[in-house]
Each structure stands twice: as C-alpha cells, then as structure tokens.
Amino acid sequence: AQSVTQLGSHVSVSEGALVLLRCNYSSSVPPYLFWYVQYPNQGLQLLLKYTSAATLVKGINGFEAEFKKSETSFHLTKPSAHMSDAAEYFCAVKHSSASKIIFGSGTRLSIRP
C-alpha cells in the first residue's frame, strides 16, 4: 500500500530563509510523487511532480524537490522564502497504474517578516 508521511505539521521560517518541507513515501513499486499547495480558502494546485524522469524536479514559484530512492524521500525546498509562500503544502503519492492519489497530512508554512 502506498502512503506519504509529512514530518512537521507546521514550519515557520523567516523571509529570505531556506524553506525545507519533508516528505517520506512508502511504495512497493516506483511511485509518482507530487507536491501541491493550498492557499487559504482555495483549492489545491500542483507545485511539481516526479514521474520517474529527472530526480531533481523544478516547480513553480521557485520550488524544487529531489527524489531520493535510497531514503524514500521527496523533500520540497526553496532557497529564499517570500511572504506569499505562506500556505498549506501537501505531499502526495500515486502508483503508476493506480487511479487514486494519496495525500499526506499537510504542512502549514508560515513566513516571519
């Protein structure tokens, strides 16, 4: 069975600091992995996805994530946080032949001025 675990339900960083949101996955076969962002009172939108091509994936708004099979991780990073990055971030996993995407419990990112 597939699952994702997001470490830390809340992360707070200063504006301009590095953002690191952690995600570990569990899958018996190579998965597809996603990061989605949810701004207040909105639906989720895709930040980036890994589909077995390059292990370093670049997304929108300066975010990137690296697939590390040996660590079963897919952590999300951004070199310099901006106030507009404050949102809820969800890691998600999908088996290549499955229909459903399983979401992690989410990490709320706060940015301090």
Add this chain to the structure above:
Amino acid sequence: DTAVSQTPKYLVTQMGNDKSIKCEQNLGHDTMYWYKQDSKKFLKIMFSYNNKELIINETVPNRFSPKSPDKAHLNLHINSLELGDSAVYFCASSQDGRATGELFFGEGSRLTVL
C-alpha cells in the same frame, strides 16, 4: 474562465437534511473526483469517475451518492446529514486517472451541519 467549478461554495444546513454539491470541469478531462477535507486539513478521496464510470468508491457511508451525467460533470448528493459531515468538499479532475494524474481542483464547497 474557471477550469473546475463547484456550487455552492458555502452550505449551512440542519442535521437530517439532504443536500447536493455540483461540479463541472471545462478541461476536457476524462476523470473526476470528490475529496473531503476535514478541519485538520486532512484530504481523503471519496469517489472517482472515469468517463461516467465509477472507478473509486472508498469506504464512505452510503448516505453519500455521486452521480456523473457526463464526463464533464460530477455531482455529490448527501442524505440525512450528520454533524460529522461538516467539512470542505473538493471536486477535482485529471486527464487520465491512470497516467501521471495531475489533479486540477475546484475551490471547494464548505459544508456546515448544525
């Protein structure tokens, strides 16, 4: 022009009532979903339809009944509403449910049961 639109955006109702939420997508996608997001932001898939055929039916009370009249529409009807049904319900669509499956979400319908 909204890609995935849900109505209503807010719904406040009494326990025991029946309510429906409608969803439409204009992306030409084959697959549509309903997700439930609880007060702790946890997202759980409920149903999925591919070309009007039900392909995912999670462990959801049978008071919840999805209906897909065509591949651009997926509605959710809830009978005998309970307090625990209070949540935000998200509709989503994807080009192909079995491929890379990027989801496109609506803005959500916040249901409050009193």
